[in-house]
Amino acid sequence: MSFLDICLYISLPLIILSVLISLFRLIAGPDIADRIVALDTMTSIGIAFMAAFGVYMKKTMALDVALILALISFLGTVSFAYYLERRNLQ
Amino acid sequence: MEFVLAIIVGILATSAFYLMLRRSLVKVILGMVFLGNAVNLTIFSVARVTKGLAAFIPENASTLEGTYADPLPQALILTAIVIGFGTQAFAIALFRKAFQKVGDDDLDKMNSTDIMCNEDIPGDK
Amino acid sequence: MNRLMVNIMFAFIWMFLQGNMHLYAFFEGFFLGFIFLFITRKSTEPTPYFTRFFKVIWFILYFIKEIIVSNLKVAYDVATPGYFMKPAILAIPLDCKTDLEITLFANMITMTPGTWSIDVSDDRKTLYIHAMYVDDVDTFIKDLKNGLERKLLEVMR
Amino acid sequence: MNTILEIIAGVLIVSGSIFIFLTAIGLVKMPDLYTRVSVTTKASTLGVGLVIVGTAVFFHDLAVYSRSILIVIFVFMTSPVSSHMIGRAGYLDGAVLWEKTKANHLEGQYDLKNKSLKNYYENKE
Amino acid sequence: MNSILAMPVVFPLFIGIIMLFFWKHRSIQRIINALGSTITLVLAIYLTWYVKTSGIQCLYIGAWKAPFGIIFTADLLTMTMILVSAIIGFATSIYSLGTMDETREHFGYYPLLQIMIMGINGSFMTGDLFNMFVWFEVLLISSFSLVALGGKRSQLEGAIKYVILNLLSSSLFVVGVGILYGITGGLNMADLARKIPMLPNKGIVNVMAMFFLVSFGIKAAIFPLFFWLPASYHTPPAAVSAIFAGMLTKVGVYALFRVFTLIFVTDVAFTHTIIIIIAMLTMLSGVLGAASQMEFRRILSFHIISQIGYMILGLGLMTPLGIAGGVFYIFHHIIVKTNLFFVSGVVNELKGTYLLKKLGGVLKLYPLLGLLFLIPALSLGGVPPLSGFWAKYTVAVAAVEKGEYLALAVSLFVGLLTLFSMIKIWNEVFWKEQKAEFAAEQQTLRQLPKFKIAMMFAPIIFLAAITLFIGLNPEPFLNYANEAAHQLLNPSIYINAVLGGAQ
Amino acid sequence: MRSIILRTMTMYLLPLLLIFSVFLLFRGHNHPGGGFVGGLVASAAYSLYLLGFGIDKVKTIFRLQPIKVLAFGLFLAASSTVFPILFGKPLMTGVWYEHKLPIVGSLGTPTVFDTGVYFTVLGVTLNIIFTLFEDKE
Amino acid sequence: MLIAVLSGFIVACIVPLIFKLNRKVAGALLSILPLSLFIFYLQFLPNVLAGEKILTTFYWIPSLKINLNFMIDGLNLLFALIISGIGFVVYLYASAYLAKSEKIVPFYIYISIFMASMLGVVTCNNTLALFVFWELTSISSFLLIGFNHEQERSRYAALQSLLVTAGGGLALLASVIIIGQIAGTYEISQMSAFHSNLINNALYPSILILFLIGTFTKSAQFPFHFWLPNAMEAPTPVSAYLHSATMVKAGVFLMIKFLPILGGTELWMWLLGGFGGWTMLMASTMALKQTDLKRLLAYSTVSVLGTLTMLIGLGGEKAISAMIIYLFAHSLYKGALFLTAGIIDHETGTRDIRNISGLRKYLPITALIGVLAALSGMGIIPFIGFIGKEMLYETALLSGQYSTLFITISVISAVNIFAVMAYSGILPFFGEYKSPSEHVHEAPFQMTSGPVAFALLGLVSGLFAGSTVDGLTNKALQSIFPSASHHLALFHGFNLPLLLSALTIVVGLIFVLNRKSLVEFIEKIRIPEYFFPSKWYDYIFNGTLSFAEIQTKFLQNGHLRYYIFTILALFILLVGGSFFGFNTSGSILNAFAISIERSIAGIDIYDISMLITVLIASVFALLSQGRLSAIASMGIVGALISLIYIIYGAPDLAMTQLSIETLSVILFVLVLYKLPRFFTYSKLKTRIRDLVIALAFGSIFTMIIIFVSAYGKFDTGLSEYFAQTSYLIGHGKNIVNVILVDFRGFDTMGEITVLSIAAVGVYSLLRLRKQGGEQ
Ligand code: NA
């Protein structure tokens, strides 16, 4: 087992654990904004996971997906914020 | 691997139908989204599942040899996802329109076509 | 930034995307960039563009340092029990004038952990931020203005 | 050569992961929305940045470099905007500040009817 | 040059696209649509003749040989469906010219119609199970839009049930296809038919058969899966109801015929017995539903269900006469049912309602309409010598041949109840005098523009003439159905035509 | 939404995303991507603009009616399927231009088809989003 | 022959045209049709009398063995002549009777269809073609009974007659089909060869009962008789033609025809004799108390039909011979009586026999007809009715061990009929003049000439029976019993039947003179309602409707969730059932074992954590009260699935999944921002039930996946082919993409069409309101 493998065996579970922990915030809330923050964080973590997973599998394709995720998730977050603001402004 | 996928599908399908059996229309539509995911994952799982080996022909080769993920179910799922999105979008718009008309997302208030079928339905004209 | 620069930037991005450094990829990118700039054309204030190369480099290094420092600060707080923080929502009077300046400033504030921009007043003269480690309100504002904002404006103008 | 790159990549990825992990902890631990937003910036800056750089180092390939740079650019362009959007929406939604918050200059500055935000300093005079 | 096989699919698509370019240009769309439907009809007639004389035809799309690409296959069953879809498409297009309101025409009614026809034809033509799913979706999404177009409350409420239950069916369908691929590694129906008997574990085949039975069953509106149909079919404008009533459930029936004669034939004793049971329940349940209704189109809607039972019964019997009866039934039913919906639409144009209690006195005012109602209505009720009688009769004889006397009894009893509900409509709409309090909404035929009248009556007369023609001269149609049944009961003909041609 | 920050960033993200979408479209035949994802990214770009600037502004930079765009996409795709018939080949047979082209790479009816997909997806998504956005009441 | 039958249908089509040309003479013009048909059939008389049978063949639907083969033998010809002959009279009669009615056009259409069909019934040799005509008579009868369709009663009666006769027709069809299956032929003339096959078949009782349901309903036998009196809602010419002289005889006709095919058994005798006898007795008694002239006649018709049925049941040459004469006589006198009733109704405006008397003053010809016809019906010498009655008594006396029973009921019925005939044909014309209308004058020639002919024919054929009707009725008898023959004579010497006739007349006269007390006596007999078959009809009718309503309300209850629930339940039953039902070598447990073994090796932390995340997100989605949270969890599930796609080598899928998921979120957000929070509508019990069924569904999915993946794919040829050709032929290295745009490009074509239509649909759905149409 190479050093890199060891690193990945540490970091991948750590990243997954982070997702699970963020999931707690998503569920606990308490407000919608808190949930959106959690969601946004999870997508960021997702990007990192994909990159790290790409290294783990020695495939670069995951990076393409990460790129899409980075682009698209932003739109999701903005629309959630839009939702929240609309709700309060009207 | 398939075992875990199978259980995930089971969870998704269960959630999907539990949601679809609710009275709130939003939940029903959410249930359909879940069902769509369960369906796609099922197709994915029953085909050959191979970790990490995507069906791309390498730079310097003209055919693909060895083990790789079966590309056909992927194409099928892609089609299914996109179609699912189209129908979902329509369902959402329909829901919105119905909500505007009925003023509620309670499905029990949306059964006039079955229950009041021998009357003029209020709100039709 | 004038349009030409943006266009050249696109050309480079296209090259990156293509993953090859040939001249013709550059032209492709330039061509496509031209098309998209044309499609999305809208008047942005034209500012004379000078390549303050070194200033930019310095600024980036400064910024990275800020990120790391504040990251560690917050990380320490998270990793240890209890809270050290003294948070506040502050109004920062802005010297930045253009949209780009304000946006860059606001985003940089956000990118350094511990602080983030909430909103800009409608007259664009105040930036409201949330900060986690505010010992003294006035000092904090002054530091921010003298640090990040001044350096940013130096690069931008 | 390879091993050195691998070691660098490994270190980068692990440290990125640690930051990510701390972000997640912070997300749970922090007392109010505003501090949570503050904390999460770590995941998208140092966390993602380090992991991506690690990846780029590992593959050591132009196509990967370019993609990594793009990801970083995208993330750096978008994540502060996200934070701003969510945070502002949260504030308008009435997210409560931590009781130990020292000052709130925003108080009373929003005019919800006209959807406008006043200048704090102008207001004072 | 087999690419012409794709024309019933591609041609409506192009018409639809062109009309999208002319979005909001109502009169151009009307012309293009009517013209296009006419051409499709001519095409369908030519193709039917071609297939009848030259045998099963295949089109290997993209020149990929079967089973690697998608193929279009046309046997006689396919051509029956294509032809009847073209007839109905043509009739509906004309009828729409007379009855469709301007608003709906402004909002894409015609493109939606054409794309729906494209989807319908695609479902019939394709020789590939997943591709069939895609065409199902094409026709479904168009029908979703058509059923809700107009946005009346009843339309929306009906559409919700229609959409959700049909999507449920599609989900099961696509999962079924996926699993079938996972088991066999094939999607092409002929390929599947070839592979399934060779499977080491045959038990799973029955599971999949049931999977498809439920999925297609929802689409075909069999018992107890039909709920979406009576909830929605009476809500859109008559032209839409009419083409729905004629074609949509029949796509499900077609699919059942296809897979249960080609693919799931390894355990007929199990699968087809279940189909027979379901068929009887469908007939009964549907007709009882119709008997209890007092709304013109809702009565007709429940009858669709009950009639589906007959078709499925033919399939369940799985004898030459049974299948032929089923095929004949489909053909007859589509024409008759569409026509009845057309008539209901004219009544609505004249009286402003579909409710039987508010209607009346139509015969006195418009005796011709009475006749035009009676022809399809009595045909549906199985009165000889109209087309419906031959259809019922053939299925009934097939049931007797197979010794399914219960099925015979049910089919005859249901026939009587069908006649009863048709007569109920006749009594309430045509014979009864309209109550004075409801007469206010009424308009007389003379006040309607001549063009409108012509466009309303022409398709009704056209379809009634077909019904009469089939009724008085059923021999060629029965021969055709027998030939189709022969093809269906000998899957090797189909398999060889698809896979043999490629090797 | 009324936000300088969002609006400014959107101004720069829009062309960036559009160029990225075309990149995804043309590399799709050999790498992950394709007309579908490309079209989605392009529509994401305009959606972002929509959220930042509102429906009226977005219509000044996206001047076409989305329905026409989707019709164009469909037409392109459908035409590419019948094109081979002119050469006496079955429907949808791939017809390729032998030489590689700039930007596009290898050109053939499947590429045209994928481009059709791109425009369809763009038109569809924008049509749906614009409609929902405008339907406030 | 075919043309002869079809001519009626053709004429029906041009009726409106004829009336358009000249309304006044149209009726008379149309009467040429039955007249020429009568002449047409008459020309076969010499051949038939010479013992020939004429058979014509026309292949209609050979594949179903349905052919328009027509046969003329004695019986068929007799019926054809009755139908066309009476038809002529009725056509002519109606041209005056309905002259002022605006519905005269449909009348002639319907009656032409009817006559043609009736001719078809009696001359067709193919049972299936016969059935076609049979049902057409029911339909035209329906249309004619509902002639005055503005009235609820007419519609009720029409529907009733249709349901009873068409329902019976379906039973007949069933029996015909089964007979056809057993005998292998549908030609009546060939079927008697299979007599023994049929009566020894296990299905014989069912066949016979179905057959008799068909004929009994048509011929108004108990318990189906009730429709006939109600059918008197029809105009009088119709009643005369359809509901006494012709259509109701179709059942009788068919029973005679099938006597050599299905008859000759105990069951046959008891069913026909029993029901026929009872019908005869009951109807004649019921007739006594009727006050409506037409209902009176209707009940007497039922009674006569019962007599005919009973005679067929008794079988034998004597019985059939009696039956033929009786039938012939009845057609004549009943037709005449109905037509007089029509004239009375027409002139006086009433049909209530209590309100009319002494009409002979103003209606002398009608009175003559009435008296002559009634005398024939009463069985007075020398009318043909007398011969019929004598033969009936003779047959009843010879009917073996039960002859006492049969003769008793025959005599009682004859007495009743005697009285009834007097009530309807004689009493209205005699006594003190009484009429509600003041303008009573004799009917025009078109209306009286026919009945006069009938009445006179009844007398002539009785007086000169041996030389007039003897020949044809003999041939009719011989078409059933080829070797039989009879000799009709007015006087057979002093025998028991003659004695009984005398008794009949005496008692009958007492009945006639004491009508009031008789009716009072009958009225006193209280029979509970539910003994009346007409009530049974109502019970069955309403019961069916109530059941229909209950089942429909139960099934189509308007609740989407019950619909989904039902579908799920069926799915679980069928799919789950067959899944656990198969016992091939590889059982499910085996598959589980294989799959778990394979899986455990491959499971790692991603799998487990994904499992946990999906579980958490799903549970969250199920329980969350906020819409946004539910949508967020949906987004997470979507993201996780795209993660799965990445892990298992499907980057294109992952990309698409991600972008679609985000778009969905945006759509949801755009739609949902104004909605209130979720409410928990359902009870805990319901939710648990839903969870259980959802879980069952989910488990089936899980098990199928495990099972399938344990066994693996049968053939991997497709993916190998793609791997080989994707680049070389398809010019692409991303195989998934090449599949999407090339190998299976047509799927994608459909897919983008779906998308486009979804977009158009969304647009139209949401925009349409704004631009008008509705508020
Ligand atoms: Na701390």
Ligand code: NA
């Ligand atoms: Na920050």
